[in-house]
Amino acid sequence: MRSRRLLATIVFVICLGLITSALAQAPVPGAAPPDLDTFVAQVMKAFDVPGLSVAIVKDGKVVVAKGYGVRKLGDPAPVDGKTRFGIASNTKVFTATALGLLVEEGKLRWDAPVVQYLPGFQMWDPYVTREITVRDLLVHRSGLGLGAGDLLWWPASTYDRKEIARRLRFIRPATSFRSAYAYDNVLYLIAGEVIEAVSGRSWEDFVAERILKKVGMTGSNVRHSDATGSGNVAVPHAEIDGTVRPIKPFDSDNTNPAGGVNSSAEDMAKWVMVQLNEGALPDGTRLFSERTSRELMTIVTPLSVPASYPPEMAGLRMNFHGYALGLDVRDFRGRKMVTHTGGLPGYVSMVSMIPEAKLGVVVLTNQESGEAFDAISYHVLDCYLGFPATDWLGPYVKARAQAQARVAAAEKQATAARNTSSRPSLPPAQYAGTYNDAWYGDIEIANENGKLVMKFGHTPSLVGDLEHWQYDTFIVRWRDRELRADAYVTFSIDPDGRIDQAKMRAVSPATDFSFDFQDLLLRPVGSGRGTIGSR
Secondary structure (H helix, E strand, O other): OHHHHHHHHHHHHHHHHHHHHHHHHOOOOOOOOOOHHHHHHHHHHHOOOOEEEEEEEEOOEEEEEEEEEEEEOOEEEEOOOOOEEEOHHHHHHHHHHHHHHHHHOOOOOOOOEHHHOOOOOOOOOHHHHHHOEOHHHHOOOOOOOOOOOHHHOOOOOOOOHHHHHHHHHHOOOOOOOOOOOOOOOHHHHHHHHHHHHHHOOOHHHHHHHHHHHHHOOOOOEOOHHHHHOOOOEOOOEEEEOOEEEEOOOOOOOOOHHHHOOEEOHHHHHHHHHHHHOOOEOOOOOEOOOHHHHHHHHOOOEEOOOOOOOOHHHHHHOOOOEEEOOOOEEEEEOOEEEEEEEEEEOOEEEEEEEEHHHOEEEEEEEOOOOHHHHHHHHHHHHHHHHOOOOOOOHHHHHHHHHHHHHHHHHHHHHHHHOOOOOOOOOOOHHHHOEEEEEOOOEEEEEEEEOOEEEEEEOOOOOOEEEEEEEEOOEEEEEEOOHHHOOOEEEEEEEOOOOEEEEEEEEEOOOOOOOOOOHHHOEEEEOHHHOOEOOOO
């Protein structure tokens, strides 16, 4: 009996401790988490983030909308709640919402074929061309591979939006239609073209007038190129050769529908409130209907759930996962979470919403650390959902170290396997010439004083020097080192001793997936076909 009383006392004390711990970290209603500033500072230091902003929305009110750190290293100008960041792919739900407005007006249907609104649109497969719908444009199940076609606009190219759309017909699918998930950007460009065709207004004008203005996002804009302007704008930063420093912002407006919005903590808080309120605006009017809200947040493309998690990240365990319309949907701590991330050179961000709890968190950064926005977002979510304090910083520091170690090991393995005594089959001059890829276009390999230089015909920044790697494989070292995308170039020689084709792939597994070099098939044009001869 006594032992039972003792056991009961121990259990009570443990439970009381857990409750006290949860209450200690839970924010007072209407207030920010008590340790937010301290935690954000720790995260920024751990991941070398110069500046970021955080917005927290709870129960229809903005609890936090503030900045931390500086807009640019070496400049004391601080980040505040009005500082603009490129939100990148967090733009996608704006595009989906714009389509939803047009659906409400009866000007298009989610499940109508795209060719009904863009008669000239084509994919590789005529069946897909005929069947792909407006909804399909948003949910990454078209059959295109990861990032397929991104080289048409990334880095900034000379192609305009309509020419990029025209060239999609030449991109071979990676899987059959609607059979697999593979994240893409170019079909959001097509979604922007649908909006223009149906509304008579550019995607930029439609989103600015019909969404940003009505929501009250007066400090936001809709073009990648606006990130180059002056004013209260965070400067993008990235780690280049081991040092975090300012870099040039991405300024091409071709794919604004996929990632062009620039916004602030204050404005994103307004946007999240509208999403959590199922389209209702603060004045009682509606931006969109409850039905459109359900469409935006309902899974269309199912995604697999990881079989296991590191013990320190057990809190991320999911029971379901899928992609909706411009939004990722999963569960977090047993609650439905609607979320998305965004990434551009020097900017990464995360938006997370728990509709049941009327809770939203936004983290915008001017450095490329996904670990930073993850740690902050989950820390804040735990606080408001009433979970005991969890160390999110330590696990993400460990995860980054492990990722860096995997990249280093892969690069070391490639170097170890290299045959340094091998030589190319042709003299340098005979690799030179114009090559063509069916969907990208022309790429030149020039012989400049006995050294080979690769130049992408429609991408001014993709100019690089070819260094022999082994056999008939070279590495192109891009002269713009901010690209961080050096690539292998492997030539195939036909039986006549002439170059038949060349293929490319990124050297480092850390290369951004939008450098879809692996999708190129380069064939010599005209007299550019080299022949084995004397060196």
